[in-house]
Amino acid sequence: MSIQFDPNKAIYAQIVDSFYQQICSSELMPGEKLPSVRETAQMLKVNPNTVSRAYQEMDRDKVTFSKRGQGTFVTEDHTIIRALKEALAKKQLTELVHYMRNLGYTDETMIEALTKTIREV
Amino acid sequence: MSIQFDPNKAIYAQIVDSFYQQICSSELMPGEKLPSVRETAQMLKVNPNTVSRAYQEMDRDKVTFSKRGQGTFVTEDHTIIRALKEALAKKQLTELVHYMRNLGYTDETMIEALTKTIREV
Amino acid sequence: MSIQFDPNKAIYAQIVDSFYQQICSSELMPGEKLPSVRETAQMLKVNPNTVSRAYQEMDRDKVTFSKRGQGTFVTEDHTIIRALKEALAKKQLTELVHYMRNLGYTDETMIEALTKTIREV
Amino acid sequence: MSIQFDPNKAIYAQIVDSFYQQICSSELMPGEKLPSVRETAQMLKVNPNTVSRAYQEMDRDKVTFSKRGQGTFVTEDHTIIRALKEALAKKQLTELVHYMRNLGYTDETMIEALTKTIREV
């Protein structure tokens, strides 16, 4: 894993985003252990505190859970992961809708354009 | 206008993108004059050469045209602008399709999700 | 305000508790500004970061909201404050129930004892 | 047994409280022998004099009695234990009543809330 940090978004939030994508795309499976705070910090060349904050953020969202002395793990509750996927998708879709409308697309032409893209990709 | 530069993409290309968006969303109308190279350079705190390269890029794409001694103008050829819109849209759509597939969406659920988002936004 | 810190509970959490009590007992009214992070830190003789974390915790709970450059304020949403009151009450009540049961009280005698205490206090 | 000492309350009093809770919850039965002063002192990492004072306090309350050369025992007088239970309960209840009133609860809503909590816990 490696993240190209966007200077305008908090690093800890970008770390969260990165893990969420890995979890949603099943690169990280339910119950799987995340790399330790220190490992991740070293890998991303950031301070362990920053990674710790990211892990706590994910814990709070119940997407992960941490066991003191053992590590941080992806939740085994599929409902939560499903909800996470939907939330991420919704965010992308909303951005797209705004972008396309800004470009002059109507609801119908937008769906047409997506359908066409799906066929071609 | 102000751009938050992404260190991974050539600055001139980001300037092009920014103008293309303005043209597609009709913030810049067909035939309208773009700010001068020097103005834009000052505004973006960038070397004028970088801006000049961006303008040349847009000229080459026929999206703008330059008149010696007068400046750079948005094309009045609506076909070109329409094509530009489609190209920008296609790029976003392609990214979305990949993202959603990565999340486990099928073609049908993806279109459904878009339809739902359109209704809600 | 002054807190006698319990060495076993995170300081930031105790600061949150303290503010929550003040908000629930209307010592801090809806919309009222909390002391600044730095003020509170000085008052409690703790590091500003610790106070900041407490404030962020309250923000996340929507009990407060922060405006960059202005300060942190108690929410004006009475629903949230009501829910907070109930949550705090529930916590105390649950502890009490366990304590009283441990002492051999049954459900009826427990309620009787409370009724009697209410009359006397 | 282990006590997390609160720096604001005399240690001997906290030791008394701890034993009283054990007696009321029948962890220590009527007639049962308490650990010796030295044992308790070692266990709690406290000066034996402090424990001795706690034991004297309990003797004075007639909750325990000491036999020279044999040790300290829980009273076999159930009346006293019952009174002790009531006193502990009363203390908790009184605190609760104040806390809940501070939160804006009336006598009726307080009893309702307790009834509800009892059902749920």
Next chain:
DNA sequence: GTGGTCTAGACCACT
């Protein structure tokens, strides 16, 4: 080893 917390000191963006 693990995560959790705290301090100290710094810089940023916003009013």
Next chain:
DNA sequence: GTGGTCTAGACCACG
């Protein structure tokens, strides 16, 4: 001034 973030380095509790 405000809150928000990051780094650096430390200590703790848990297993």
